[in-house]
Amino acid sequence: MSKYSRQREAIRDFLKSRHDHPTAETVYLGIKENIPNISLGTVYRNLSLLSELGEIRKLSTGIGPDRYDGTVAPHYHFICKKCGCVLDLKMNDMDHINVLAAQGFNGEIDGHIAYFYGNCPDCLKERKNV
Amino acid sequence: MSKYSRQREAIRDFLKSRHDHPTAETVYLGIKENIPNISLGTVYRNLSLLSELGEIRKLSTGIGPDRYDGTVAPHYHFICKKCGCVLDLKMNDMDHINVLAAQGFNGEIDGHIAYFYGNCPDCLKERKNV
DNA sequence: TTTCATAATAATAACTATTACTATTTTAAT
């Protein structure tokens, strides 16, 4: 049902090749280097599609626009309250918290998203210099 | 520095009086019943202010617009993937996960937000009826 | 109890992020 497109492949590759968490705008500008006439709508459409297919992850951090993550293996994110950057955390799965949440709840829980907030290493350093 | 306003009080009271998680639009329409000429901008400005003051909480669920919560005591939320509703979960604090996250991380972690996803009781029931 | 500086407001415009529309192009099966 879904056909190959150079644009979609470029978007997937772009995300898989980096470990940060770019916004749609950043992806757009990045792809533009190789495919100058790609349109922003194409980027959004494919980011949505790839998210639905589970090939990438969408992060709604509550600070600024949505971000996208080429790493789908379960992991958690840190968001700096100061500069808004998003970092991967190297920590184990917390599947046990689904069980905690399900206790005394009549619905069905099949997953969770957790964001950790605070000050990133760079902002911490800067604070000491002031 | 900040002066009393009838509108702000009404917004605070509105949120404290209910246990759901209304959007700015819902708050606006609710307050309008008593203060017909309140403006949407005023609602947004005060929701932001009250969040900053810690009197209410803002929820960015990743599904639809931001929501607001009059309950500031720590608790967690469930978001239905089917209907998008947001429910409170009756579960204990998970402060221990901050410690897990901080291991091997050079920044400072002072909090987290966790959303649990799945099917709400109502949507589960509906699914069985199909 | 008026005066006055400050803060808040209503109304509206502007902006950001995202989605929808449409004519054209690409893909891939026949």
Place this chain on the structure above:
DNA sequence: ATTAAAATAGTAATAGTTATTATTATGAAA
């Protein structure tokens, strides 16, 4: 090669939110 389906570029439209501005409300001081 033909052709139907899917994807695209370019653009318009939308949703949610923030900014601007002239006016009004608040509350401290005279």
